[in-house]
Amino acid sequence: MSSKPSFWFTPKGVAALGLIGATSYFLLMEHRPHLFTILPFLIFLLCPLMHIFMHGGHGGHGGHEAKDHTRSIDRVDRDDYLRGYEDALKDKKEKRTDKDDNNAR
Known part of the structure; x- marks a missing residue:
């Protein structure tokens, strides 16, 4: 059973996680007052981004019996x-x- 590993377990995925972690730490430690003022806007920005990127598992445009x-x-x-x-x-x-x-x- 040779399935493709998840992106997060590839070297690029681990690097992306490290970059996300470092950026999050920097934002939380150094720019906390600025971050909390724009937090509501960031939450609204996440809605369309999640809508766009989370539809990848729906099977695409291929034909299905359903x-x-x-x-x-x-x-x-x-x-x-x-x-x-x-x-x-x-x-x-x-x-x-x-x-x-x-x-x-």
Whole structure:
């Protein structure tokens, strides 16, 4: 079983962790007052970054069987919706004709 190791266990990943750690230490020790004033903005900045970079595990654009299954479910739902819509139109038309018949008497 030869699987590709995680990025964080490669030499580049360890170097990245070291750089992140050193930068975090420097920011916390030397620039604490400045850091706490911009912390809310950093949190808001993390939201789109996490949204962009955390979708990597969703399988990309390749074809999957699940997509075909969801498409068939969507088709069934759409057919049920149209059938219900047509039934409601028929019921409304029948009520309207019944009302017209009662008014004509």
